[in-house]
Amino acid sequence: MxxxxxxxxxxxxxxxxxxxxxxxxxxxxxxxxxxxxxxxxxxxxxxxxxxxxxxxxxxxxxxPAAGGLAISDEGLSLEPARTFFGDGERARFAFRITDPLGRALREGYELESEREMHLIVVRRDTATYEHVHPKRAPDGTWAVDLELSAPGTYRAYADFKVGGRQRTLATDLFVPGEFRPEPLPAPRPTDSAEGFDVSLDAPELRAGRESEVTFEVSRDGRPLEELEPYLGANGHLVALRRGDLAYLHVHPKSGEGHEGTPGESHGGGKAESADAHGNEVAFAATFPTAGRYRLFLQFKTGGEVRTVAYTLEVPR
Ligand SMILES: [Cu+2]
Structure with missing residues (x-):
């Protein structure tokens, strides 16, 4: 040799x-x-x-059931214009998706949950969550305002679909100042936002297998009559693995099949599944490994998007 x-x-x-x-x-x-x-x-x-x-x-x-660990993958890269932000100011975040030659991808983005680009920004202790939809300039630059007021290191995920493949590229963002990390909350089956109580149910949860995760929204102890469609479904879920913040790909089960046809999703999505209730939103998710995950669910009522969060313990 x-x-x-x-x-x-x-x-x-x-x-x-x-x-x-x-x-x-x-x-x-x-x-x-x-x-x-x-x-x-x-x-x-x-x-x-x-x-x-x-x-x-x-x-x-x-x-892989998880993405969001790389800034560059399968020939595409996320190129942020900047990653340092001033404490307290509303921050303009711009980035490009580039090919192996460094050219910005200007087109070819496919609709995924009614949008070409989803940007999720989470502080690395998962204490903050932001989900926004950047606008694309003709030169391929995506830009959006972020709420980066608390000091710390953040993970920014660009979630998009090109060539029929869902991609999640991510970068860290930095906000200087005295960072006070918050411990991951203990697992609890319910969380509340503005008077709405949301319970999580995932009875068949197991690492490495597709599991169904269901949420039910109620108010004052009574099930909500109906959720408003949000991004083509009854809700939007992001799941992140504790420790490395791997970003899981999850699919809504109710309202599925209405992606890209927002006009039809109202009232129609819930009829897809016979046992789905108006206050319920279900997802299929594969948690790649046992351990804890932080889940962020967004749903819409009264014209407002609300966010609840959970710590989920996934058994082996
Ligand atoms: Cu989005």
Whole structure:
């Protein structure tokens, strides 16, 4: 074995090690059969997931259940105009999605939950949550105002769909000042926002398998008659893994099939599922590993979007 051969062999081992690590979460649970797929939103397998040591992932619908850990993936990069923000000011955040040659992607964005681009910004202790929709300039620059008043390090996720693939690229943002991190709240099945109580139910929860997570909204102890459509569904859910803030891809189960047709979603989405109630919103989510996750649910009532948050313990 000469030097270059040895180097190649070493590189191969590295690929195996890292590819294996990346796949470990997705591999668990596949013995129980392929989860119901069919939606085109799955991410492609990670680099290094070459055929030969990832046979269970051959299906194009399979892929890592978590994204948001990389600023560049599968040839696309997130290029923020700046990542440092002044304490207390309303911050203009601009960024581009670029190809391998550094050219801004100006078109080709597909609608996902009625929008071409979703930007989620969470402080790294998950104490704050912001979900906004940047506007795209003709040169491909996306821009939006952010609420970055509290000091700390934030994770900003650009969630979009190109070429039929859902992507989540992310960067850290910095707000100087005295950072007072808040501990992750203990798991609780209910949270409230402006007088609305929302209960979470996930009875079949297990790491590595698609699980259904359902929320029910009530007020003064009575189930709400009807939720207003928000982004083509009864609600919008973001789930982040504690520790690395991996961003899970979740799909609404009620109101599904109305993406891109906002005019039809009103009143029609809930009829899709026979057992869905007007105050209920359900999602399919795959939690790649056991442990705690922070969930942010947004729903709309009285013309206002409200946010509730949960800590969810996912068993093995
Ligand atoms: Cu959005």
């Amino acid at each position: 000469n030097v270059s051969t040895r180097l190649l062999a070493f590189a191969g081992l590295l690929v195996l090690a890292f590819g294996g690590a990346a796949l470990a979460g997705a591999t668990i649970g596949t013995a129980g059969g392929e989860p119901a797929g069919g939606h085109g939103g799955a991410q492609p397998p990670p680099r290094g997931a070459a055929p030969g040591h990832g046979g269970a992932h051959a299906s194009a619908d399979r892929g």
